[in-house]
Amino acid sequence: MKSAQQIALDVQSGASSALRELDASLAVIHARNDELNVFLYVDEEGARAAAAEIDDKIARGVSVGPLAGVPIAIKDNMCQVGIPTTCSSRILEGWRPPYSATVITRLMAAGAVPVGKTNLDEFAMGSSTENSAFGPTRNPLDPSRVPGGSSGGSAAAVAADMTPVALGSDTGGSIRQPAALCGLIGVKPSYGLVSRYGLIAFASSLDQIGPFSKTVMDSAILLETIAGHDPMDSTSLPEPAPSLSAHVEDGVVGKQIALVRELIDGADPDVVASVTRAVEVLKDAGATIIELSIPELRLGLSAYYLIAPAEASSNLARYDGVRFGLRVDGEDVEAMNTATRTAGFGAEVKRRIMLGTYALSAGYFDAYYGQALKVRTQMIDAFRRAYAQADLLIGATAPSVAFPFGSKTSNPMAMYLSDVFTIPTNLAGEAAISVPFGTGEAGLPTGVQLLGPGRSEAQLFAAARVLEREERGS
Amino acid sequence: MTLPGSWEMVVGLEVHTELKTATKMFCGCANHFGAEPNTNVCPVCLGLPGSLPVLNERAVELAMAIGIALHSTIAPSTFHRKNYFYPDMPKDFQISQYDLPINSGGYLDLPDGSRVTIERAHLEEDTGKSTHLGGSGRIHGADRSLVDYNRSGVPLVEIVSGPDIRSSAQARAYASELRGILIATGASDGRMEEGSMRIDANVSVRKANEPFGTRCEIKNLNSLRSLHRAIDYEALRQVEVIEDGGVIRQETRHWDENLGVTSTMRTKEEAEDYRYFREPDLVDLAPEQAWQDRIRLALPAMPAERRTTLQARLSAPTPAQLDAVEVVIDLNLERFVNAAIDATIDPVLALARAANELAGGLEGIENLTIEAFCATLHMEQSGQLSATQAKTVLGELLAHGGDPSAIASAKGFEQLSSDSLGSTVETLIAENPDEWSRYREGDEKLAQFFIGQVMKLTKGQANGKAVIAELQSRR
Numbered sequence: 001m002k003s004a005q006q007i008a009l010d011v012q013s014g015a016s017s018a019l020r021e022l023d024a025s026l027a028v029i030h031a032r033n034d035e036l037n038v039f040l041y042v043d044e045e046g047a048r049a050a051a052a053e054i055d056d057k058i059a060r061g062v063s064v065g066p067l068a069g070v071p072i073a074i075k076d077n078m079c080q081v082g083i084p085t086t087c088s089s090r091i092l093e094g095w096r097p098p099y100s101a102t103v104i105t106r107l108m109a110a111g112a113v114p115v116g117k118t119n120l121d122e123f124a125m126g127s128s129t130e131n132s133a134f135g136p137t138r139n140p141l142d143p144s145r146v147p148g149g150s151s152g153g154s155a156a157a158v159a160a161d162m163t164p165v166a167l168g169s170d171t172g173g174s175i176r177q178p179a180a181l182c183g184l185i186g187v188k189p190s191y192g193l194v195s196r197y198g199l200i201a202f203a204s205s206l207d208q209i210g211p212f213s214k215t216v217m218d219s220a221i222l223l224e225t226i227a228g229h230d231p232m233d234s235t236s237l238p239e240p241a242p243s244l245s246a247h248v249e250d251g252v253v254g255k256q257i258a259l260v261r262e263l264i265d266g267a268d269p270d271v272v273a274s275v276t277r278a279v280e281v282l283k284d285a286g287a288t289i290i291e292l293s294i295p296e297l298r299l300g301l302s303a304y305y306l307i308a309p310a311e312a313s314s315n316l317a318r319y320d321g322v323r324f325g326l327r328v329d330g331e332d333v334e335a336m337n338t339a340t341r342t343a344g345f346g347a348e349v350k351r352r353i354m355l356g357t358y359a360l361s362a363g364y365f366d367a368y369y370g371q372a373l374k375v376r377t378q379m380i381d382a383f384r385r386a387y388a389q390a391d392l393l394i395g396a397t398a399p400s401v402a403f404p405f406g407s408k409t410s411n412p413m414a415m416y417l418s419d420v421f422t423i424p425t426n427l428a429g430e431a432a433i434s435v436p437f438g439t440g441e442a443g444l445p446t447g448v449q450l451l452g453p454g455r456s457e458a459q460l461f462a463a464a465r466v467l468e469r470e471e472r473g474s
Numbered sequence: 475m476t477l478p479g480s481w482e483m484v485v486g487l488e489v490h491t492e493l494k495t496a497t498k499m500f501c502g503c504a505n506h507f508g509a510e511p512n513t514n515v516c517p518v519c520l521g522l523p524g525s526l527p528v529l530n531e532r533a534v535e536l537a538m539a540i541g542i543a544l545h546s547t548i549a550p551s552t553f554h555r556k557n558y559f560y561p562d563m564p565k566d567f568q569i570s571q572y573d574l575p576i577n578s579g580g581y582l583d584l585p586d587g588s589r590v591t592i593e594r595a596h597l598e599e600d601t602g603k604s605t606h607l608g609g610s611g612r613i614h615g616a617d618r619s620l621v622d623y624n625r626s627g628v629p630l631v632e633i634v635s636g637p638d639i640r641s642s643a644q645a646r647a648y649a650s651e652l653r654g655i656l657i658a659t660g661a662s663d664g665r666m667e668e669g670s671m672r673i674d675a676n677v678s679v680r681k682a683n684e685p686f687g688t689r690c691e692i693k694n695l696n697s698l699r700s701l702h703r704a705i706d707y708e709a710l711r712q713v714e715v716i717e718d719g720g721v722i723r724q725e726t727r728h729w730d731e732n733l734g735v736t737s738t739m740r741t742k743e744e745a746e747d748y749r750y751f752r753e754p755d756l757v758d759l760a761p762e763q764a765w766q767d768r769i770r771l772a773l774p775a776m777p778a779e780r781r782t783t784l785q786a787r788l789s790a791p792t793p794a795q796l797d798a799v800e801v802v803i804d805l806n807l808e809r810f811v812n813a814a815i816d817a818t819i820d821p822v823l824a825l826a827r828a829a830n831e832l833a834g835g836l837e838g839i840e841n842l843t844i845e846a847f848c849a850t851l852h853m854e855q856s857g858q859l860s861a862t863q864a865k866t867v868l869g870e871l872l873a874h875g876g877d878p879s880a881i882a883s884a885k886g887f888e889q890l891s892s893d894s895l896g897s898t899v900e901t902l903i904a905e906n907p908d909e910w911s912r913y914r915e916g917d918e919k920l921a922q923f924f925i926g927q928v929m930k931l932t933k934g935q936a937n938g939k940a941v942i943a944e945l946q947s948r949r
Contacts, residue, residue, distance in 0.1 A: 077524075078524070079522075079523065079524045085523070085524075087523070092523065095523075097517075097522065097523070097524065098517065098522070099517050099522070099525075101524060196526060197524070197525070197526050198524040198525075199524055200523040200524045201523075201524070201755075203754075204754035204755050205754035231528065232526060232528060233526050233528075234526065234527065234528050234529065234755060234756050234757050235754075235755065235756075235757060310751060311751075311754055313557075313749075314555050314557050314567050314749070314751070317557060317559065317565065317566030317567060318521045318523070318564065318565050318566050320559060320561075320566055322561045322621070323520065323521075323522075323564065324522070324523075332613075332614055333561055333613060333619070334559070337559055357749065360557070360749035360750075360751055361747055361749060362747045362749075365749075365751075369751060
């Protein structure tokens with residue numbers, strides 16, 4: 001499939017049209033969606049209207065944006081006006097938001113054509129997309145395996161060539177881990193770089209929207225389109241979107257890159273081998289490599305599994321049957337709330353609501369949530385010390401390649417460990433990118449993770465591009 | 475009311491005031507009382523999935539104005555989530571301030587000279603409004619419940635006093651003085667009947683100088699009268715419980731306005747665990763000094779200062795006149811009184827007409843110009859109008875506006891002032907020779923007899939002072 005960048009160029013030049021590109025995308029979706037269960041909703045009508053408008057603008061000589069005619073898949077936890085938005089939960093089934101997320105508005109202003117909403121772990125809680133109320137998504141590279149999660153649908157859409165790019169959200173690794181398992185570029189931007197307005201919250205202090213693509217350049221273009229201050233999100237960074245695509249070819253000459261022991265410890269040997277080879281490639285490209293140990297990173301998982309559920313327990317309180325979504329009747333209002341939430345939420349969501357409610361409860365707050373916040377502060381300090389020594393860090397994205405269905409569903413801890421390398425970045429509010437590099441078991445792709453401080457996206461793309469050039473030869 | 479024996483009540487008040495901003499606390503919806511239900515709503519104040527709050531700067535300014543007026547310290551503050559389920563709270567949590575409020579400490583001096591400390595005055599959002607129809611009329615056992623989210627997200631400041639109040643009268647004076655401050659700062663319209671100021675009272679009792687007793691919180695007192703009655707009832711109830719050998723349990727109580735009693739809403743054991751934690755969707759609030767200074771400089775004089783200023787214009791105010799000063803300040807009428815005094819009207823007369831006639835006709839105050847008020851009082855002071863006539867003219871001015879002398883002549887008031895009063899007095903002297911001679915011999919009480927007769931003949935349209943002047947000129 002063509003890259004998003006190429007599609008936009010072809011559409012702008014008249015070599016192709018937005019409708020033609022959309023038809024190509026829809027043809028793949030129609031051919032493979034039943035098998036892979038990627039899209040929960042395909043907005044064919046809306047997409048055709050958006051594509052026709054782009055073509056009409058071009059015909060009238062009106063300027064169109066940098067994503068003109070690019071079909072894009074949207075994770076189904078972002079609101080798009082009038083389009084069913086479920087978070088893969090029964091509790092939101094049938095709800096159509098009366099407003100659009102800022103990212104959707106910005107994408108469409110840039111000429112992108114949203115084609116539909118993709119599957120996810122319910123409320124983005126999971127690492128395999130097996131927690132969806134609407135069935136798991138299959139990995140296009142091996143349909144007996146998971147695509148990762150929680151943004152498994154968006155990753156699969158790009159991996160299956162249904163769309164050249166997709167949006168996901170990353171709370172503890174939910175973009176980077178599925179990107180690694182599906183052989184894609186996936187970016188977790190610095191906290192506040194992309195507006196969260198219209199992103200249905202899982203854990204507000206950790207959630208960020210970011211891109212999936214097959215090329216580094218496509219992710220850079222997509223991210224610079226959706227980034228930048230949004231007055232609707234108080235936590236959004238004050239400055240306009242940075243220029244990213246212009247820095248993709250900057251290279252790594254003179255950069256200090258640190259291989260972090262805690263970001264490969266426990267990973268499969270194939271994965272470690274890919275990271276080791278990536279380090280060599282970066283070194284050959286002119287980077288200085290050092291090795292670091294950041295012991296605080298080991299505390300990330302446990303802090304995350306207190307902070308994220310605590311915030312989620314509050315964020316998910318509003319699904320009470322009163323105003324929207326599912327309502328199961330009861331004797332009185334509390335019985336209705338309970339019946340609705342019992343029927344509407346899946347097991348993993350209930351587990352995390354209980355965990356989070358407990359962590360915030362009087363008498364337990366200091367020992368759990370309060371302690372987790374202290375660990376978070378230590379994590380931020382540890383990263384700050386590391387970035388005093390290195391421009392970027394490198395490690396694995398996920399401990400293994402894509403795993404078979406059901407292999408971790410009976411053991412929540414095993415599943416939670418899928419995110420052990422990605423979680424620290426979310427806790428620190430920093431940036432990271434997963435780059436497909438090398439292969440492991442069964443020839444499946446392995447992911448290498450590059451990490452940087454807040455607002456280091458341009459450097460991350462430049463380093464990722466060095467690895468991409470090595471892998472693709474161009 | 476006083477408590478029996480050596481019992482003393484200890485009261486602290488939590489006053490919630492809605493801020494008079496154009497828009498809500500976290501979204502652009504209109505903050506407006508009385509609109510059609512569920513018309514001033516948007517994804518944010520309905521708590522729709524994916525929506526995010528953005529803090530209204532004007533709400534911060536009004537909160538700072540309240541803090542400055544209460545001598546509080548404005549400090550960097552944070553927002554927390556207070557988590558509990560209730561249908562009129564769209565997110566099922568309320569955004570409030572917890573351990574770091576915008577205003578800490580402070581005090582409020584009452585007209586009687588007592589001082590009540592302020593613990594904090596923090597920002598939070600209001601909930602929607604539930605109406606329970608049929609059945610019990612409360613959420614449990616009603617046939618159905620309706621929710622109006624127009625009020626959801628309206629900015630509130632909660633002002634928490636120290637446990638310094640010792641009587642229901644003092645509680646009332648505190649609430650009244652605070653209301654005056656809220657109105658003066660422009661933070662609130664102070665309309666208790668519309669719910670823009672709501673009070674919770676923490677009440678306990680103790681023997682003098684003993685440690686504080688266990689307190690009960692009475693929720694949602696919506697008038698000064700309810701506040702007064704509820705505190706008295708509750709303090710007396712607690713004394714009776716203790717004197718009967720019982721103990722007071724810490725609990726939240728409901729005030730029944732019709733029955734005049736408080737009853738248990740929930741006990742301490744049933745109290746919710748609100749699971750407060752920092753609101754991750756908002757950033758810290760740290761108003762810079764220059765911003766605080768702008769608010770401080772723009773603040774008008776507060777009621778206490780205005781009261782002192784007005785009192786200083788009276789030579790030796792009586793208790794009744796001090797009450798009148800309070801009324802005039804409460805109702806924001808001192809501009810009339812000051813202008814009249816500046817225009818050589820007797821301060822006592824100006825104060826009385828403002829505290830009675832203007833206070834009684836507030837709904838028409840827009841119709842009355844300061845010039846018309848002064849002109850009317852001039853006519854009264856010079857004897858052109860009797861007190862009754864002057865009141866009638868003021869009533870007319872408040873009802874329809876206009877020119878005082880035109881109103882006076884249209885009502886036929888002016889003729890009485892000149893020769894006709896003299897001839898009326900002449901006639902009465904001739905008809906009552908005994909009374910006249912006793913008056914001439916120095917029996918001043920008989921002046922009242924003649925005034926009464928003149929009033930009778932003129933249907934109350936004469937000026938008493940003018941009658942005495944006529945009598946004395948013939949003595």
